Amino acid sequence: MRLEAKPAPSLAATLAYPAGAVLVTLLSSSLLVLAAGASPFSVFALVAKGAAGSQFALLETLTRATPLIFTGLAVAVAFRAKLWNIGAEAQLYAGAVVTVVLGTGALPLPAPILIPVIMIAAMAAGALLLLGPALLKTRFGVDEVVTTLLLNFIVLLFVSMLLEGVLKDPMGLGWPQSQRVVADAQLPRLIQGKRLHLGFLIAILAAAIVWVVMKKTTLGYEMRAVGHNPEAARFAGIPVNSVLMKTALLSGGIAALAGFSEVAGLKGNLTLDLSPGYGYTGIVVAMLAMLNPLGVVASAIFVAAIFVGADAMSRTAGVPSYIAEVMVATALLTMVVAIMLMRFKVRWR
Amino acid sequence: MPDTTDSPIVLRLSGITKRFGTLVANDAISLELGKGEVVALLGENGAGKTTLMNILFGHYVADEGTVEAFDELLPAGDPRAALDAGIGMVHQHFTLADNMTVVENIALGTQSPWSLRFNRAAARKRIAQLSQDFGLAVDPDRPVSALSVGERQRVEILKALYRDARILILDEPTAVLTPPETEALFRTLKMLVGKGLSIIFISHKLGEVMAVSDRVLVLRGGRLVGERRTAETTRKELAALMVGQEVAAPSVAPAKRGEALLVLESVSTAPSASGSRLDQATLALHAGVITGLAGVSGNGQSALAALIAGTERPVSGTMRVAGEPVSGWSPRAALAQGIARIPEDRHAVGTIGDMSVTENVISERYRDRRFSRRGFIDWKAARAFAEELIRDYDVKCPSPEARIRLLSGGNMQKLILGRALDPDPVIILANQPTRGLDVGAVAYVHRRLLEARQKGAAVLLISEDLDEILALSDEVCVMFKGRISPPSPRGARSIQELGEMMAGQGLEAAA
Numbered sequence: 001m002r003l004e005a006k007p008a009p010s011l012a013a014t015l016a017y018p019a020g021a022v023l024v025t026l027l028s029s030s031l032l033v034l035a036a037g038a039s040p041f042s043v044f045a046l047v048a049k050g051a052a053g054s055q056f057a058l059l060e061t062l063t064r065a066t067p068l069i070f071t072g073l074a075v076a077v078a079f080r081a082k083l084w085n086i087g088a089e090a091q092l093y094a095g096a097v098v099t100v101v102l103g104t105g106a107l108p109l110p111a112p113i114l115i116p117v118i119m120i121a122a123m124a125a126g127a128l129l130l131l132g133p134a135l136l137k138t139r140f141g142v143d144e145v146v147t148t149l150l151l152n153f154i155v156l157l158f159v160s161m162l163l164e165g166v167l168k169d170p171m172g173l174g175w176p177q178s179q180r181v182v183a184d185a186q187l188p189r190l191i192q193g194k195r196l197h198l199g200f201l202i203a204i205l206a207a208a209i210v211w212v213v214m215k216k217t218t219l220g221y222e223m224r225a226v227g228h229n230p231e232a233a234r235f236a237g238i239p240v241n242s243v244l245m246k247t248a249l250l251s252g253g254i255a256a257l258a259g260f261s262e263v264a265g266l267k268g269n270l271t272l273d274l275s276p277g278y279g280y281t282g283i284v285v286a287m288l289a290m291l292n293p294l295g296v297v298a299s300a301i302f303v304a305a306i307f308v309g310a311d312a313m314s315r316t317a318g319v320p321s322y323i324a325e326v327m328v329a330t331a332l333l334t335m336v337v338a339i340m341l342m343r344f345k346v347r348w349r
Numbered sequence: 350m351p352d353t354t355d356s357p358i359v360l361r362l363s364g365i366t367k368r369f370g371t372l373v374a375n376d377a378i379s380l381e382l383g384k385g386e387v388v389a390l391l392g393e394n395g396a397g398k399t400t401l402m403n404i405l406f407g408h409y410v411a412d413e414g415t416v417e418a419f420d421e422l423l424p425a426g427d428p429r430a431a432l433d434a435g436i437g438m439v440h441q442h443f444t445l446a447d448n449m450t451v452v453e454n455i456a457l458g459t460q461s462p463w464s465l466r467f468n469r470a471a472a473r474k475r476i477a478q479l480s481q482d483f484g485l486a487v488d489p490d491r492p493v494s495a496l497s498v499g500e501r502q503r504v505e506i507l508k509a510l511y512r513d514a515r516i517l518i519l520d521e522p523t524a525v526l527t528p529p530e531t532e533a534l535f536r537t538l539k540m541l542v543g544k545g546l547s548i549i550f551i552s553h554k555l556g557e558v559m560a561v562s563d564r565v566l567v568l569r570g571g572r573l574v575g576e577r578r579t580a581e582t583t584r585k586e587l588a589a590l591m592v593g594q595e596v597a598a599p600s601v602a603p604a605k606r607g608e609a610l611l612v613l614e615s616v617s618t619a620p621s622a623s624g625s626r627l628d629q630a631t632l633a634l635h636a637g638v639i640t641g642l643a644g645v646s647g648n649g650q651s652a653l654a655a656l657i658a659g660t661e662r663p664v665s666g667t668m669r670v671a672g673e674p675v676s677g678w679s680p681r682a683a684l685a686q687g688i689a690r691i692p693e694d695r696h697a698v699g700t701i702g703d704m705s706v707t708e709n710v711i712s713e714r715y716r717d718r719r720f721s722r723r724g725f726i727d728w729k730a731a732r733a734f735a736e737e738l739i740r741d742y743d744v745k746c747p748s749p750e751a752r753i754r755l756l757s758g759g760n761m762q763k764l765i766l767g768r769a770l771d772p773d774p775v776i777i778l779a780n781q782p783t784r785g786l787d788v789g790a791v792a793y794v795h796r797r798l799l800e801a802r803q804k805g806a807a808v809l810l811i812s813e814d815l816d817e818i819l820a821l822s823d824e825v826c827v828m829f830k831g832r833i834s835p836p837s838p839r840g841a842r843s844i845q846e847l848g849e850m851m852a853g854q855g856l857e858a859a860a
Contacts, residue, residue: 004409216725216726216728217724217725217726218715218716218721218724218725218726219724221708221715221726224704224708225701225704225708225712228701228702228703228704229697229700229701229702229703231697231698232697232698232699232700232701232712233701233712234660234680235658235660235680235690235692235698235699236680236712236713237659237679237680237681237683237684237712237713238712239681347410347426
């Protein structure tokens with residue numbers, strides 16, 4: 001078996017291959033559903049219904065997609081420059097910590113000023129968190145996969161320490177949770193009485209901005225050049241290390257917005273289960289979108305739909321909701337294969 | 350032409366056709382190779398030579414046609430079968446693992462994956478014997494990254510011999526060699542055929558084809574356009590067959606020597622990973638003058654090129670550009686000083702393969718007002734520039750949006766040349782500017798360099814092709830062990846004298 005390079009794929013192929021990947025994912029996970037003793041059709045119908053079958057379901061899916069758009073964008077930006085940021089989870093928590101530190105009454109400002117100030121501070125925290133690994137990479141050649149991955153655990157333990165210590169809510173009946181952010185620091189709901197909040201629109205806006213940055217600006221051009229061929233980029237006079245720093249700042253900052261938006265928009269306070277692995281799922285989201293910022297929005301909604309739909313399905317069909325994890329993981333694998341098939345023709349002898 | 354020798358046929362290609370989309374890379378090509386015979390495959394870049402050999406070697410699957418080695422049909426698309434049948438290939442771009450030693454590289458893949466121990470001593474002994482038998486001197490214990498290009502090629506040949514190759518395919522083997530190295534290679538080839546091996550020698554250099562082959566097959570546009578016995582043909586006839594028309598040599602007007610634009614005074618650089626460095630090198634590039642730099646590869650040419658290109662800085666000595674000592678030297682600073690750079694490796698350094706032609710041609714100047722405003726790239730202007738270069742430099746490419754990886758070497762080089770020469774540079778660094786290009790593209794590159802010289806640019810031509818240096822240069826310097834000889838004017842030294850200087854004679858004493 002061998003691979004032959006293909007010319008650039010057409011738009012139809014660019015859409016058809018990911019669709020094929022999703023189809024293969026559904027087919028292979030139906031085997032598991034069968035093993036659990038249920039009918040794949042009714043289970044997938046229930047997943048679809050649970051994800052988009054009602055206004056409530058749809059809004060719930062978009063709410064769940066919001067942090068995934070941020071982490072997916074963060075990963076897409078970094079991977080484009082071949083900066084392997086596996087630490088979106090840690091950057092998310094950094095943003096969340098800053099949000100509760102500044103949002104619980106420390107800054108007596110009105111909402112239109114307070115919210116942007118907190119947002120910028122949260123982004124700065126996430127950006128700084130990724131700057132360390134990026135500096136170690138450019139200065140000493142330390143592999144950023146290792147440093148960013150391990151920082152996730154360090155930051156999570158650090159947050160745990162804060163929640164048992166200085167950030168612990170004195171009125172929290174001993175639970176490891178922070179105080180709630182003040183009303184002026186909360187993101188408004190988009191529809192009265194529903195959970196979907198302004199964070200979703202901020203995420204869409206972020207995706208649009210990232211798309212413009214990558215496509216239209218010199219920075220985006222530099223990032224792509226550095227990602228494709230750092231040696232040629234350096235020869236052409238592109239400051240490779242400084243581009244990697246800027247990429248790290250951008251990626252870390254966007255990932256931190258996920259934490260900011262979850263605290264200020266949804267949860268109101270910080271707990272250790274703020275993120276059920278949104279940082280890691282962001283990698284799947286970015287890969288499914290083939291690192292395209294606008295594609296990230298679509299793939300984040302798709303992944304969120306599977307999670308939300310599977311929750312609803314498990315309540316009625318009795319198939320464990322862990323099927324969602326399997327489906328998302330399978331989707332990543334099939335997508336990686338689809339990307340390869342899109343770029344190469346496979347010759348069987 | 351029927352084969353008139355009595356030697357048995359060891360390799361037979363019949364009616365090989367290979368299409369890539371609408372492009373027919375090979376059109377019903379047949380060839381026979383006899384035992385102990387050297388067949389040259391001559392043709393311009395893109396004529397289909399490399400495709401044909403990739404099919405023979407199992408890297409591509411032919412759409413039509415068959416390959417027989419030693420009267421056995423080879424299964425298509427199986428390099429292992431080709432290896433087992435005794436076919437060895439030395440690629441134009443080497444396929445060696447840089448971080449492993451010569452012994453490890455040669456033995457790689459010959460050991461059973463289940464054997465726990467690597468019998469290094471036996472492998473080492475066999476390699477030493479082979480390298481002695483065939484005059485392929487190379488230190489078996491050095492990592493490949495520390496070897497010169499010439500040495501790497503020897504490792505590739507040894508690799509094939511180690512696997513008991515009886516048919517050896519050499520793809521543009523002399524592109525990277527000096528005249529003495531080329532002669533040594535030819536002696537090696539003679540020895541190999543003397544011991545019963547058969548050789549296919551792929552080249553576009555007529556002189557070498559005439560010197561080394563018994564028979565010549567000429568390819569043009571994917572078809573076999575001629576077959577001649579070497580003894581019965583002439584360079585002129587072959588050249589005409591190859592390009593389909595007669596080629597004129599460049600005419601060189603006398604130089605108008607201007608002021609020194611770039612001066613190195615006893616400049617040394619830190620050794621690079623490959624050990625290339627400058628050792629108190631002195632050089633002056635004058636306006637309106639092409640300075641040719643001859644030398645065996647690995648004597649500091651890459652370090653000199655890196656220094657002028659801005660990717661390397663001097664650790665001692667003075668480097669002046671336009672009279673001023675440089676400070677904060679970088680690729681960007683070099684570009685700002687009007688230095689055009691044509692890098693040695695157009696795939697790894699000169700272009701970003703997965704980006705489009707448009708994106709590649711602005712890579713050195715995307716910050717100029719012409720191509721960007723307030724951090725936003727003006728893609729319309731960029732695309733217009735790409736179209737302009739494609740037109741002016743006669744580049745064959747599907748569209749400015751095509752990934753540059755899809756272009757042939759010659760077209761890629763034309764784009765690099767256009768990118769470098771468009772801003773009317775005052776200093777031009779041309780490092781192996783014609784390596785691997787066909788006759789037509791070589792003539793084109795030469796003409797452009799001469800034009801730039803007429804306009805008053807100072808040109809440094811680094812080349813391993815001594816003929817090229819002698820044809821173009823107003824002054825010739827020789828590089829040896831990181832030092833540069835004083836320049837000698839055009840015609841002042843013979844090829845023999847230069848060859849001796851390249852081997853270090855008279856330079857070490859002077860240094």
